[in-house]
Amino acid sequence: MHKIDHIALAVKSLSTAVPLFEKLLNTPCYKIETVEGENVNTAFFQNGETKIELLESISDDGVIARFIDKKGEGMHHIALLVEDIYAEINRLKTAGFIFLNEEPKKGADNKLICFLHPKCTNGVLTELCQEIKT
Numbered sequence: 001m002h003k004i005d006h007i008a009l010a011v012k013s014l015s016t017a018v019p020l021f022e023k024l025l026n027t028p029c030y031k032i033e034t035v036e037g038e039n040v041n042t043a044f045f046q047n048g049e050t051k052i053e054l055l056e057s058i059s060d061d062g063v064i065a066r067f068i069d070k071k072g073e074g075m076h077h078i079a080l081l082v083e084d085i086y087a088e089i090n091r092l093k094t095a096g097f098i099f100l101n102e103e104p105k106k107g108a109d110n111k112l113i114c115f116l117h118p119k120c121t122n123g124v125l126t127e128l129c130q131e132i133k134t
């Protein structure tokens with residue numbers, strides 16, 4: 001059974017978006033983390049069971065910079081928490097879904113992540129994530 005782990009929003013600047021979301025959600029940002037491989041800085045807020053992740057590009061040609069150029073700031077992806085990401089990838093591939101990366105990679109917040117292609121999920125970029133057990 002899935003639950004929504006987080007909803008991610010593309011923002012131009014964490015330095016303005018973080019205080020705004022701290023006010024909006026009435027909770028402090030609990031983690032800021034850079035994901036080098038993705039050229040993004042991430043900021044996390046807990047909102048009930050679900051997290052809000054803000055994504056800021058650290059390069060002019062990174063995926064988030066290009067997303068904002070095309071669509072402006074706003075909703076970037078939703079992330080579904082799964083127990084076994086490899087089993088879910090197999091299940092969804094068998095069901096005809098297409099992945100942007102079939103091999104899970106390390107994302108922010110101690111997670112293995114992979115993305116489904118938005119063309120097979122009604123235009124909504126969807127991430128699967130699994131806690132990395134240590």
Ligand code: ZN
Pocket residue numbers: 006008053077079127
């Ligand atoms: Zn995410």
